[in-house]
Amino acid sequence: xxxxxxxxxxxxxxxxxxxxxxxxxxxxxxxxxxxxxxxxxxxxxxxxxxxxxxxxxxxxxxxxxxxxxxxxxxxxxxxxxxxxxxxxxxxxxxxxxxxxxxxxxxxxxxxxxxxxxxxxxxxxxxxxxxxxxxxxxxxxxxxxxxxxxxxxxxxxxxxxxxxxxxxxxxxxxxxxxxxxxxxxxxxxxxxxxxxxxxxxxxxxxxxxxxxxxxxxxxxxxxxxxxxxxxx
Numbered sequence: 001x002x003x004x005x006x007x008x009x010x011x012x013x014x015x016x017x018x019x020x021x022x023x024x025x026x027x028x029x030x031x032x033x034x035x036x037x038x039x040x041x042x043x044x045x046x047x048x049x050x051x052x053x054x055x056x057x058x059x060x061x062x063x064x065x066x067x068x069x070x071x072x073x074x075x076x077x078x079x080x081x082x083x084x085x086x087x088x089x090x091x092x093x094x095x096x097x098x099x100x101x102x103x104x105x106x107x108x109x110x111x112x113x114x115x116x117x118x119x120x121x122x123x124x125x126x127x128x129x130x131x132x133x134x135x136x137x138x139x140x141x142x143x144x145x146x147x148x149x150x151x152x153x154x155x156x157x158x159x160x161x162x163x164x165x166x167x168x169x170x171x172x173x174x175x176x177x178x179x180x181x182x183x184x185x186x187x188x189x190x191x192x193x194x195x196x197x198x199x200x201x202x203x204x205x206x207x208x209x210x211x212x213x214x215x216x217x218x219x220x221x222x223x224x225x226x227x228x229x230x231x
Contacts, residue, residue, distance in 0.1 A: 002065065004088040004097065010079040021099040027084045028059040036061060038098075038136055039107040040090050040124065043182055045073030047109065050179035052083045059083075061103075063090050090124060094132040103136045106143045110183040113149035125156045127211035130163070134207050143199040148187050153195030162210055165203045171196045 004015040008027045028034055035058045042048045042062035052060045061084045064070045070087035077083045086093055114122045124133070125145075133143065143160075147153040160168045180188065187194060 001092065002088050004086065004093065005070065007070075007074040007077070007085040007087075008083065009081060012074065015097065020097060022097055024059065024061070024084065024099065024102060028082055034059055036103045037105040037107065038063065038103045039109070040133070041065075041108065041111050042073060042085075043069050043110075045069070045076060046185070047107070047179050047181040048083070049073065049076055049080075052077075052080055054179075056082055061086065061098075063088070063093055065089055091129055091132055094136065098136060100135045101138050104138055104141050106133060106136055106141070108133070108143070109146045109181045110148065110187075113147065113152040115149065115152075123152070125159055127159065127209045130159060130209050131207045131212065134163075134165070134201060137201045139201060141201045143197075143201075145197045145199070146181075146184065146194055148183070148192045148194050150193060150195050153197065157195075157197050159209070160197065160199045163199075164210070165201060165207055167200045167202050169198050171198045 006013050006015065006018065006022075024036060025034065028036075037051070037058060038061045039048050040063045042064050043066075045062065048060055048062045051058075059082050062073065063086045064073070065088065067087060070085060074085055077085065086097070088097075108124065111124050112122075114120060120126075137143065143166075145153075145156060147156070157168065157170070160166055184194065
């Protein structure tokens with residue numbers, strides 16, 4: 001597993017230096033109930049950093065697995081007091097490091113669609129993992145998703161609509177006057193169609209996707225190629 005790195009206020013630390021779940025109040029003003037937004041897969045950080053500079057009263061937490069992007073954004077963030085960056089595998093961080101129900105918004109923009117069928121298990125959104133994303137949200141919190149891979153976007157929309165705890169709608173434009181991500185800016189110039197979805201958490205008690213259990217049973221029952229291990 002990739003070692004977790006944490007950067008905040010111009011300082012970098014390891015996971016061993018912190019208590020778990022991560023106490024975000026210690027990073028941002030020590031203010032209980034402060035508003036937080038999370039971007040999963042911040043890439044070059046265009047959206048995250050512009051939002052953080054424009055809205056200093058809001059805490060922004062970014063997650064990225066690619067070390068070169070993490071370092072790039074860490075260096076650009078400098079000592080911004082409302083930015084915390086995590087480098088590591090997103091599902092591990094969601095399950096084991098971050099506290100529940102702290103974010104008003106979770107942003108997931110242009111994630112890797114892993115288009116080959118044999119790679120679909122690597123996608124961020126599936127019935128077994130979507131609840132890890134949703135558990136970050138406060139009641140009435142929002143998940144904002146965008147992709148230029150329309151088939152993947154259709155699958156994500158169906159997955160979210162199956163969830164009884166969500167209100168789901170397509171949106172023409174989440175950003176409005178706000179900054180675009182690097183990829184959205186590029187795709188907008190190229191005229192590519194973009195599918196955008198907004199999901200609002202209606203009932204936090206329902207954070208179990210109806211197909212999650214079926215996927216777990218199927219995974220346990222399916223042998224690996226050499227039939228020596230349980231997947």
